[in-house]
Amino acid sequence: MKITCNVIKDCLPLYIEDMLSDDSCAIVESHVTECEECRNHLNEMRTFNVIPVDRNASPFKKIKSTLFKKKILTIIFSVMFSLVLFIVAINFLTAPEYNPYSERSVTIKEISNGLVLANFEDNVHGYDIYSYPTDDNTGYIYHIITWNSIWNRNVKKSITKNTLINPNLEKVVAVYYYQANGNEDILIYGKDINPDGGIVTLPSLFLAYYATIAIVFAIICGVFMLIVYRNKKVLNISIKVFLLPVSYLLAHLSIRGFISSSYTATRDFFAILFIMIPIYIALLILVNIIRFHKNKS
Ligand SMILES: [Zn+2]
Structure with a gap:
């Protein structure tokens, strides 16, 4: 049987690892001295094998730092989510009856x-x-x-x-x-200043106006995002802007549900602003995590 280059190439990994018998070693060595292609191949494999760690370090580090970043983001997300639940609970317990x-x-x-x-x-x-x-x-x-x-x-x-x-x-x-x-x-x-007809104190409606503004703002941002979809940089910025009215609306839902008129509008408004911050951070992280998974696949 003729010993072809392919046979030698199959043997090279074992040769490098010192796992060939003496006879096979002699065959590989004699071939390599005569065949330039296999010699080059062997040298290439050697340099790759001697410093594999250095060669692989940067992608390896990248994976490590990506995992680390993901871990940190997950922790911050959990903290923000807990904070939101905590504020909602406190607000509910202390809400005026x-x-x-x-x-x-x-x-x-x-x-x-x-x-x-x-x-x-x-x-x-x-x-x-x-x-x-x-x-x-x-x-x-x-x-x-x-x-x-x-x-x-x-x-x-x-x-x-x-x-x-x-x-x-x-x-x-x-x-x-x-x-x-x-x-x-x-x-x-x-004394009754209005003996003929009753006075009724009505709830404040300004939260309804704010919610409407947020909805309109979110729609405008959404349309803008569809337009700039191909420009990744602009899209990233517009996502961050888009998440602001979305956070406000989620905060409103957490504090007031679907009701927008309130007798405690000022108190509610501050609770909404307060809760909006962790919601916004959590949403930003969510977008990042989704992006991680998208990049992976
Ligand atoms: Zn050869």
């Missing part, structure tokens, strides 16, 4: 020198109050409500201190109790 007027949770009485005091019952955890001047500018009209919360009822039973309604001695014309349920406000102090 309005006391209906029937519970007589607050009484208003004048103490000396025209100062008017709001006297709260023990079940009151907090109160909201807003005021505006009368049409003839002779004094102020006040609307007050009291509330409790799951947290306060079950965990920390704090009692709201009595408070002065007019610390600067404004003239108190009337104080109404509003019920935050669409029913008429009830006069609890002073």
